[in-house]
Amino acid sequence: MSKSFENYQKRKLISSYFSVVLSIALVLFLLGILGLLVLNTKKMGDHFKEQITISVFLKDSAKEVEIDQMQKSLSMAEYTKKAIYVSKDEAAKQHTEELGENFQDFLGYNPLKNSIDVQLNADFVSPEQIATIAEEISGKGYVDEVSYDKPLVGLLTENIKKIGLWILIASSIFTFIAVLLINSSIRLSIYSKRFIIKTMQMVGATKTFIRRPFIINNIKLGILGAILALIALGGVLLYVNEHFKELGLFEDSTILIVLLVSVFVLGVLISFISTYFATQRFLNLRTDELYY
Structure with a gap:
C-alpha cells in the first residue's frame, strides 16, 4: 500500500x-x-518595398549613347537597387508570352517603347520620394514617360x-x-x-x-x-x-x-x-x- x-x-x-x-x-x-x-x-x-519598379520609357529618337548613359547614371544613383534596360522587341516578346498571342500580327507594328526598369532601394520607397525621383528623371529630353503604380506605393x-x-x-x-x-x-x-x-x-x-x-x-x-x-x-x-x-x-x-x-x-x-x-x-x- x-x-x-x-x-x-x-x-x-x-x-x-x-x-x-x-x-x-x-x-x-x-x-x-x-x-x-x-x-x-x-x-x-x-x-516588399523593393518590388516596386519605376518604368522609364524612352523616346524612339533616343540615341544608343544616351540610353547607355541613362542606364549607367540610374544604376549608380543612391536610390537604385537595380536598373535593367528592356528593348521594345523584348517587351513585345514578354507581352506575347503573357497574352498568348502576338499583338503585332493584327496591329502591323510594335507600339511599345524602349524602357529602363528601375528597382528602388527600400529607404526611397515612399510617395513623396518616388514622385521627386520621377520628376527628376522626366527632365531628361529623351525620356518620354516615367510610370509607376502610385496607389500601390501609398498603400x-x-x-x-x-x-x-x-x-x-x-x-x-x-x-x-x-x-x-x-x-x-x-x-x-x-x-x-x-x-x-x-x-x-x-x-x-x-x-x-x-x-x-x-x-x-x-x-x-x-x-x-x-x-x-x-x-x-x-x-x-x-x-x-x-x-x-x-x-x-x-x-x-x-x-x-x-x-x-x-x-x-x-x-x-x-x-x-x-x-x-x-x-x-x-x-x-x-x-x-x-x-x-
Whole structure:
C-alpha cells in the first residue's frame, strides 16, 4: 500500500514537472516567434518595398549613347537597387508570352517603347520620394514617360507602418500573458507543496533555506523548457529560411543570437522570479490559511 502510494506521488510529481516544462516551452516558443517578427519587420517591409519598379520609357529618337548613359547614371544613383534596360522587341516578346498571342500580327507594328526598369532601394520607397525621383528623371529630353503604380506605393507604405505598430502591440500583450502563464504554472506546482513549506518553517528552517531548493528546481525546469523552445524555434527558422530565402534570416547572425539568448534568459529569469514570490507567499501565510 505504501509502495503504491509512493508510486502515485512520483507520477503526480512528474506530471507536475511536465506541465510546467511544457507551458514554459510553448510560451517561450511563441515569444520567440513574436521576437523574430519584431526584429524582421523592417526586413520584410523592405523586401516588399523593393518590388516596386519605376518604368522609364524612352523616346524612339533616343540615341544608343544616351540610353547607355541613362542606364549607367540610374544604376549608380543612391536610390537604385537595380536598373535593367528592356528593348521594345523584348517587351513585345514578354507581352506575347503573357497574352498568348502576338499583338503585332493584327496591329502591323510594335507600339511599345524602349524602357529602363528601375528597382528602388527600400529607404526611397515612399510617395513623396518616388514622385521627386520621377520628376527628376522626366527632365531628361529623351525620356518620354516615367510610370509607376502610385496607389500601390501609398498603400504599401501605409500598411507596413500599421503592421509594424500592431506587431509591437501584440508582442507587448503576449509578453505580459506569457509571464502570467509561466507564473501560474509555477505557482500551482508550489501550491501542491505548501504544507511541506509550512512544516519546514515550523521546525525552524529559514526562509532562504526553504526557498533555495524550489528556486533551483524551477530554474532547471525553466532551462529545460527554454531548450525545448529553442529547438522548436530553430526548426521554424530553418523552414522559413528554406522556403523564403529572400528574407535572408541567417544573414545577420547577431540578431538571431540575441533573440535565442534572450528567449533562454527570459525562461530562467521568469522561473526564478515566479518561484521566489510564490514561495514567499506561502511562507507568509498562517497555517489555517493554507486550507483556502
